[in-house]
Amino acid sequence: MDYSVPSTQMVQQEEDWLTLTGLILSEHRFSCVLKQVAVNALTANNQTRRKETFQDTSGITPSCVNARSCPDPLALLRAHTHPPRLRMLEQLGLIGTIQDDDLSPEEPDSESTDDDLSPEEPDSESDCEEEPIVLNRKKKQGKSRRGAADFNADFEFGERDVGHTEQPWISADVLSQMKQKRTPTSLDQKIEQVRKRRKAQEKGSTEAEAGQNEAPAQSSTEGPHTEQNEAPAQSSTDGPHSEQSEEEESASEAEFSSGEEEILTKSDTLKDKERKGKRKRTEEESEQVFEDASQYDPSLTFSDMNLSRPILKAITALAFQQPTPIQKACVPVGLLGRDVCACAATGTGKTAAFMLPILERLLYKPRSAQLTRVLVLVPTRELGIQVHSVARQLAQFTGITACLAVGGLDLKSQEAALRAGPDVLIATPGRLIDHLHNTPSFELSHIEILVMLDEYFEEQMKEIIRMCSHNRQTMLFSATLTDQVKDLATVSLKDPVKIFVNSNTDVAPFLRQEFVRIRANREGDRRAVEVKSAVETGKVASLLTRSFQDHVMLFTQTRKQAHRLHILLGLMGLKVGELHGELSQTQRLENLRRFKDEQVDVLVATDVAARGLDIDGVKTVINFTMPSTLKHYVHRVGRTARAGRSGRSVSLVGEAERKMLKEVVKSAKSAVKARVLPPEVILKFRDHIQKLEKDVEAVIRLEREEREMAASEAKLSVAHKRLEGGASEPQRVWFQSQQERKQSRMSKALQDFDQALRGKKKRKQFVKDAKRKDVSAEERAQFEILKAQMFAERAAKRERRPKRARAMMEEPAPPPGAKNKPGKGGKKSVFDKELTNTSGRVLKQYRAGSAEQGKCGLKRDRAGKGPGAARFKKK
Numbered sequence: 001m002d003y004s005v006p007s008t009q010m011v012q013q014e015e016d017w018l019t020l021t022g023l024i025l026s027e028h029r030f031s032c033v034l035k036q037v038a039v040n041a042l043t044a045n046n047q048t049r050r051k052e053t054f055q056d057t058s059g060i061t062p063s064c065v066n067a068r069s070c071p072d073p074l075a076l077l078r079a080h081t082h083p084p085r086l087r088m089l090e091q092l093g094l095i096g097t098i099q100d101d102d103l104s105p106e107e108p109d110s111e112s113t114d115d116d117l118s119p120e121e122p123d124s125e126s127d128c129e130e131e132p133i134v135l136n137r138k139k140k141q142g143k144s145r146r147g148a149a150d151f152n153a154d155f156e157f158g159e160r161d162v163g164h165t166e167q168p169w170i171s172a173d174v175l176s177q178m179k180q181k182r183t184p185t186s187l188d189q190k191i192e193q194v195r196k197r198r199k200a201q202e203k204g205s206t207e208a209e210a211g212q213n214e215a216p217a218q219s220s221t222e223g224p225h226t227e228q229n230e231a232p233a234q235s236s237t238d239g240p241h242s243e244q245s246e247e248e249e250s251a252s253e254a255e256f257s258s259g260e261e262e263i264l265t266k267s268d269t270l271k272d273k274e275r276k277g278k279r280k281r282t283e284e285e286s287e288q289v290f291e292d293a294s295q296y297d298p299s300l301t302f303s304d305m306n307l308s309r310p311i312l313k314a315i316t317a318l319a320f321q322q323p324t325p326i327q328k329a330c331v332p333v334g335l336l337g338r339d340v341c342a343c344a345a346t347g348t349g350k351t352a353a354f355m356l357p358i359l360e361r362l363l364y365k366p367r368s369a370q371l372t373r374v375l376v377l378v379p380t381r382e383l384g385i386q387v388h389s390v391a392r393q394l395a396q397f398t399g400i401t402a403c404l405a406v407g408g409l410d411l412k413s414q415e416a417a418l419r420a421g422p423d424v425l426i427a428t429p430g431r432l433i434d435h436l437h438n439t440p441s442f443e444l445s446h447i448e449i450l451v452m453l454d455e456y457f458e459e460q461m462k463e464i465i466r467m468c469s470h471n472r473q474t475m476l477f478s479a480t481l482t483d484q485v486k487d488l489a490t491v492s493l494k495d496p497v498k499i500f501v502n503s504n505t506d507v508a509p510f511l512r513q514e515f516v517r518i519r520a521n522r523e524g525d526r527r528a529v530e531v532k533s534a535v536e537t538g539k540v541a542s543l544l545t546r547s548f549q550d551h552v553m554l555f556t557q558t559r560k561q562a563h564r565l566h567i568l569l570g571l572m573g574l575k576v577g578e579l580h581g582e583l584s585q586t587q588r589l590e591n592l593r594r595f596k597d598e599q600v601d602v603l604v605a606t607d608v609a610a611r612g613l614d615i616d617g618v619k620t621v622i623n624f625t626m627p628s629t630l631k632h633y634v635h636r637v638g639r640t641a642r643a644g645r646s647g648r649s650v651s652l653v654g655e656a657e658r659k660m661l662k663e664v665v666k667s668a669k670s671a672v673k674a675r676v677l678p679p680e681v682i683l684k685f686r687d688h689i690q691k692l693e694k695d696v697e698a699v700i701r702l703e704r705e706e707r708e709m710a711a712s713e714a715k716l717s718v719a720h721k722r723l724e725g726g727a728s729e730p731q732r733v734w735f736q737s738q739q740e741r742k743q744s745r746m747s748k749a750l751q752d753f754d755q756a757l758r759g760k761k762k763r764k765q766f767v768k769d770a771k772r773k774d775v776s777a778e779e780r781a782q783f784e785i786l787k788a789q790m791f792a793e794r795a796a797k798r799e800r801r802p803k804r805a806r807a808m809m810e811e812p813a814p815p816p817g818a819k820n821k822p823g824k825g826g827k828k829s830v831f832d833k834e835l836t837n838t839s840g841r842v843l844k845q846y847r848a849g850s851a852e853q854g855k856c857g858l859k860r861d862r863a864g865k866g867p868g869a870a871r872f873k874k875k
């Protein structure tokens with residue numbers, strides 16, 4: 001089929017236009033063609049380019065239709081484009097907007113400052129974007145787009161060739177490891193079932209109503225539509241903007257037409273400077289520890305790096321033209337065999353930065369036996385699959401083998417693959433430890449290079465490091481190198497070289513950060529919490545249906561939230577997928593694949609998808625709730641604006657999350673924007689969502705029933721197996737018993753606690769953090785210990801002042817019958833009090849000590865060196 005775009009004259013001929021319409025309708029690419037046609041026509045008519053408010057729910061600008069001078073072919077096509085979304089907007093009484101093309105990161109903002117992102121690219125694509133044609137905005141981003149249209153020419157990445165050989169994301173051997181589970185019906189099927197039921201009910205009730213009385217029917221069609229048409233118009237004239245100068249007004253017209261306003265907050269920019277000073281200090285602190293090799297030769301090319309031909313060939317096949325800054329800095333150091341501690345922003349090519357020197361070193365020193373020589377530890381399974389895929393692509397012209405050992409995939413096939421001794425092993429810590437204890441003949445004593453991405457699962461990481469050969473090269477890579485990573489660096493790196501291309505709080509260079517504020521009590525005190533959550537959901541729904549419709553990752557704090565949002569947005573007709581730890585691995589990978597393949601527009605995910613995932617073409621990251629730390633924020637928003645492209649993040653910020661917002665603003669290098677959604681739109685969405693609540697419950701009920709069925713079936717099959725006397729599987733061994741696990745967690749808590757005691761500032765920060773965090777049980781215990789310890793210290797200080805207090809403590813027991821007996825019911829010493837207060841039990845445990853005591857500073861106290869030494873002297 002020839003997809004070439006017809007010329008303007010051709011289009012203007014009625015006959016050709018009809019032919020074109022037929023062609024478009026018969027092919028999936030109709031939206032692109034249509035856009036191009038519209039642009040051609042507009043150019044021919046020499047119309048001034050201007051963003052316009054849609055006055056028609058068809059979502060077609062009047063200019064487009066006039067330019068056509070044809071009856072209404074576009075409206076005909078409209079029926080085939082994103083129908084659920086348009087229908088939903090119509091139901092809500094809202095107008096279709098310019099959507100993502102208008103608000104897309106590629107397009108320069110009318111209010112943009114020098115700091116702003118994405119310089120304009122004068123290509124035909126951007127022409128397209130200027131004209132707000134709504135029909136099927138979802139541009140299928142073919143591989144040819146990669147690194148071309150939306151690639152920022154100023155960035156230092158090399159552009160990718162158009163037709164480079166793309167390998168599948170999940171290789172066949174990984175696919176074979178996926179457990180096939182029978183699922184009666186998918187969630188989407190259930191959502192559809194409930195939606196259909198609801199529609200049928202609605203239809204039935206409206207028919208009945210229409211039969212009875214005509215008046216309500218009138219109001220239901222007229223009411224919302226008149227309101228809807230007025231809402232954006234009102235917002236463009238009312239409020240603070242009525243005072244705007246003409247120029248400003250026209251500049252913001254487009255934004256108002258989409259019902260959204262963007263303002264630059266000056267205080268945010270001021271705070272930015274404060275932060276810079278702080279960042280500098282942190283960098284200086286870490287400089288004292290490591291040798292610094294952050295400076296690199298900017299003119300370095302891949303061919304200057306002394307890489308072997310098969311590797312250079314793979315680089316060419318991947319269409320990497322220029323090394324990225326982190327690659328320029330890391331590859332030469334990695335080739336020297338030095339330990340590396342590297343930090344660079346998200347999406348800047350860290351994977352190739354460690355993989356290239358690894359492959360070169362393996363090629364340079366061929367193996368003598370079938371042994372695993374490289375271990376890459378990754379924090380999540382999906383990231384493991386991705387790194388495995390990159391390793392295979394870079395090693396495709398060499399004989400180097402790579403193997404994947406991550407949780408959720410089949411153990412037996414992994415065991416077989418490990419026994420074959422692959423050169424490079426990519427693993428998650430938990431699964432690796434499982435194999436180390438349960439796969440005979442598999443060990444890490446021959447590991448020559450160890451790579452760690454971030455500090456996740458610290459205890460397990462340390463166990464793995466202990467099992468690796470001592471004469472290894474270790475490389476630690478992270479976009480957010482925090483104190484915790486520094487801890488890991490101290491135990492694992494030898495004479496390391498520090499390569500900090502970016503600071504640990506830097507977001508991707510071409511990311512545009514936006515915030516939407518949630519004011520919980522705007523509605524008064526009425527059911528504040530529910531209202532807030534409905535408002536939040538309303539805002540997200542509004543963003544997803546009006547502004548950011550596809551290639552969106554929506555992050556939530558919990559799995560439950562993610563699942564609920566999936567159902568809700570699904571019921572609204574959006575194409576949604578979910579990704580979180582509650583799903584089976586097969587479901588996780590399937591949902592990820594569907595998002596990558598553009599079968600779903602929105603991926604609702606928890607932080608499991610926040611680390612390292614490189615999904616082509618993600619345009620927008622939405623934070624439904626702000627993450628608890630800046631580090632999490634940086635990783636989440638790093639899923640867009642990767643590899644030199646631009647992207648946008650929109651975070652919903654409630655009152656409780658304002659501190660987090662301040663931190664983000666402080667660390668931002670470019671302007672952070674506030675996005676204001678028109679209240680009337682939010683209210684409409686909120687009401688719609690509240691109506692859908694029943695349907696959400698219905699879907700959840702269906703799921704529960706199905707789960708219960710599956711559980712009883714599983715029980716039955718276990719019973720069958722037992723009756724048949726099938727041999728039970730041998731129990732798998734783990735490196736720690738349950739008790740040991742608890743103990744190690746406690747000892748870690750105590751270490752941190754000890755750390756926190758060394759200095760007033762640190763202590764205060766620790767207490768603050770502990771209060772702010774969503775604390776786990778052991779963190780709570782740790783916090784209690786700290787409180788007890790601080791109390792003891794204060795008491796000890798108090799004691800030191802009046803000498804009498806000490807005398808009291810050392811006083812012999814009063815004679816029987818005296819009022820204040822020591823011990824039971826009597827006056828307690830400071831220490832007795834301390835031990836019987838709420839945290840007494842934990843403190844006793846702390847004192848009773850274990851093998852870990854030495855590390856905890858108690859010893860130091862006893863030896864008269866630690867901060868609590870005064871107490872021991874007195875004792």
Ligand SMILES: Nc1ncnc2c1ncn2[C@@H]1O[C@H](COP(=O)(O)OP(=O)(O)OP(=O)(O)O)[C@@H](O)[C@H]1O
Pocket residue numbers: 157158159160319320321322323324327344345346347348349350351352479611612613614638642643
């Ligand atoms: N030299 C290069 N030229 C062009 N593209 C590159 C180059 N190096 C890497 N890329 C591409 O950049 C994207 C991001 O790379 P990668 O996933 O390694 O980033 P990262 O820094 O590890 O990100 P994160 O911190 O999120 O894990 C990938 O799609 C990769 O193919």
